[in-house]
Amino acid sequence: MIDFELAFRYADEKSPVLRQIAGNIPKGRCIVLCGNSGCGKTTLLRCINGLIPQFYEGERTGFCHLNGQDTAGMSIGEIGESAASVFQDPQSQFFTVNSSNEVAFGLENHGLPQEKIRQRVDEAFRIFHLERLKNRNVYELSSGERQLISILSAWAMDTEIFLFDEPTANLDFAATQQLKSILFALKNRAKPYCSVSTGCIISLALPMNTG
Ligand SMILES: Nc1ncnc2c1ncn2[C@@H]1O[C@H](COP(=O)(O)OP(=O)(O)OP(=O)(O)O)[C@@H](O)[C@H]1O
Numbered sequence: 774m775i776d777f778e779l780a781f782r783y784a785d786e787k788s789p790v791l792r793q794i795a796g797n798i799p800k801g802r803c804i805v806l807c808g809n810s811g812c813g814k815t816t817l818l819r820c821i822n823g824l825i826p827q828f829y830e831g832e833r834t835g836f837c838h839l840n841g842q843d844t845a846g847m848s849i850g851e852i853g854e855s856a857a858s859v860f861q862d863p864q865s866q867f868f869t870v871n872s873s874n875e876v877a878f879g880l881e882n883h884g885l886p887q888e889k890i891r892q893r894v895d896e897a898f899r900i901f902h903l904e905r906l907k908n909r910n911v912y913e914l915s916s917g918e919r920q921l922i923s924i925l926s927a928w929a930m931d932t933e934i935f936l937f938d939e940p941t942a943n944l945d946f947a948a949t950q951q952l953k954s955i956l957f958a959l960k961n962r963a964k965p966y967c968s969v970s971t972g973c974i975i976s977l978a979l980p981m982n983t984g
């Protein structure tokens with residue numbers, strides 16, 4: 774469950790990007806956030822995943838609760854345990870060079886046993902038919918393939934909440950279909966992965982001519 778009512782102004786800007794916006798996203802709901810370029814979609818996701826105010830400076834008022842807990846009192850790592858983010862520019866979120874290590878990275882930080890990590894990473898590539906992307910240098914992948922790796926990394930974390938910032942930005946039609954099946958799998962996660970349903974926010978920019 775995501776619950777927010779907030780306003781935000783970047784430190785070096787005169788006026789706020791987000792003015793008193795509020796929302797409530799219950800478990801199991803998938804919300805698509807649409808708006809023109811620059812309207813504040815990424816900024817809202819940063820407010821939810823804690824990058825605002827912990828990484829991006831500015832004035833944030835109001836609140837954002839994840840499963841009832843105020844993100845103001847949580848570290849980015851703690852927020853990451855309930856909400857996995859896929860950034861608009863996937864390269865900016867990679868911690869390693871190897872695609873399989875990248876999918877394993879979050880699990881290692883959670884201290885999972887090596888065997889469990891290996892199984893989960895194998896499973897991620899297998900169930901989404903992306904074995905061709907295993908053990909690859911992420912800098913030798915196309916931007917769409919990198920985006921798929923960051924989506925698999927988020928999936929592997931098995932969090933209750935997923936925040937996708939323009940996840941189809943670099944994907945071709947086939948990869949977009951693949952993302953669709955990943956989103957369905959996340960939304961209807963059946964056992965043994967998790968018994969709770971998943972909430973997710975997807976940000977999408979509208980083409981300029983849609984107003
Ligand atoms: N780090 C920052 N410092 C100052 N201003 C910023 C920063 N990041 C974004 N902005 C400004 O905040 C506004 C909203 O930006 P944001 O990235 O949230 O928009 P968006 O809706 O995600 O756009 P797009 O569809 O192009 O991704 C823009 O005017 C942008 O210039």
Ligand SMILES: [Mg+2]
Nearest residue numbers: 814815861938
């Ligand atoms: Mg954006």
